[in-house]
Amino acid sequence: MKKDPFSELHFGDAEIPQISIHSPIAIFYKQKIRDNILYTKVQDGDITAFENEEYQALHKNQNFELMYVLQGELTNYIEDKEYVLRAGEGCLLNTQILHREILSEGCNVVFLNLSPTLLQELLANDSSNGPIFTFLEKNLQTDSQWKRSYIEFTPCLPYQSESFHVIIDSLQLEVATSKIGRAYFQRGLILRLLDALENVNQFSLQQIDLDLSKEQYLVNRLIHLIESRFGHISRKEIEVALHYNAEYLNRLLKRQTQMTIAHYAQMIRTQKAQQLLNTTDLTIQLIAEHLGFSTEAYFYHFFKKQTGISPNQYRKKFKL
Structure with a gap:
């Protein structure tokens, strides 16, 4: 099995790969270039990038993962289901979802990994009653650790949101810097990003429960x-x-x-x-x-x- 080039790999129940990031916030970019993937990691004031084969193993994340397709399209595999995500679309996964993705040529996708501890801190101080914040609050409860659910989001209009891209770019800059005050900017931008997903003039949301009929x-x-x-x-x-x-x-x-x-x-x-x-x-x-x-x-x-x-x-x- 090829290892994710930026993450620590553990094995949980039934030898399921579990990827952990030892940081409250990490941003990953994957871009398909010919037969390989250009991986870029932004974490703890540092940017690392190199080309490698695509990591294709089904796995879980120990953090919540927000995936957003910047360009092109990819095939997203959620356990035994598969579907295509195109530019402007994405999903927010809880820690119980077994998943992987296969990029098409030219696809560029960003992953935002947020630790449960960070999200609990953010939601304790500032949140809304909207579907994204409600999803996170419910999935952060100790009695919800068995639930397998995620949120899909698509642009509600036939073009991508410029303001959403500005937030992503701004967050990437703050995660990449070592300047004083970066933690405050990062947390504010994460809240802005989550709030933007709840804007009905930007995105349509749908929560998916894998345990449904x-x-x-x-x-x-x-x-x-x-x-x-x-x-x-x-x-x-x-x-x-x-x-x-x-x-x-x-x-x-x-x-x-x-x-x-x-x-x-x-x-x-x-x-x-x-x-x-x-x-x-x-x-x-x-x-x-x-x-x-x-x-x-x-x-x-x-x-x-x-x-x-x-x-x-x-x-x-x-x-x-």
């Missing part, structure tokens, strides 16, 4: 997939991504939500169009392109059919 798990995965593609996804693409027959998935979704895949996708596409009209100054043509409509005229027809008014009328009436 097969049906509920598949419905959650299907909903996440449709929402992450902003409703612009075919049944064939769904089958390829989830490895199940689309008609079977359609029956499951209808049983849970009373909506078919087509109707649910239309609802999401309409919601995203409304959000772009409400919160941005993008032209109607650009909105149509972002949401995958072949022409501006088709977007007008779709939007008016769904809402009863044209995109321009909607923007004039509801623009924030």
Whole structure:
């Protein structure tokens, strides 16, 4: 087994690899370059980088891990499940999740490792009632050590959040420095990062419990997939991504939500169009392109059919 080049490797129950970082905060970057990975570690005022083979073993982390895809895409393996994460998407894993990831060519991904002790300190002094902070608080409780859950997040609009990238870059600079006061800046930026994930104008969140029934798990995965593609996804693409027959998935979704895949996708596409009209100054043509409509005229027809008014009328009436 190839060892993670930056971490100490232990073996827990059933010889499961467990990766530990002896620091409250560590940031790792992985970038696929031809057949190797460029690894970069930012920790304790130091930056280390080198090329190596990709570490592909299923493992657990002794810290909470936030993964965010900066560029390209990767295949994320959560125990016996797999799915693709694209630029702007990511997940927050608790310490009980067995996982690994395989990067595609050109993929660049950042991992933020946060110790339970650090998170307990932060949440004791400053937190919100939102889903990210609630997830962390519940998973930090001693009676929750057996729970296998994580949060997936996707950009709620069809482009990446510049402000989120600024926070990541600022945190990386503070973790890399040895200047006085760095610990205070680091902790403040972590809180800002977690708070940004809860901003409904930046990210859509979904908590996944691996101990759910097969049906509920598949419905959650299907909903996440449709929402992450902003409703612009075919049944064939769904089958390829989830490895199940689309008609079977359609029956499951209808049983849970009373909506078919087509109707649910239309609802999401309409919601995203409304959000772009409400919160941005993008032209109607650009909105149509972002949401995958072949022409501006088709977007007008779709939007008016769904809402009863044209995109321009909607923007004039509801623009924030």
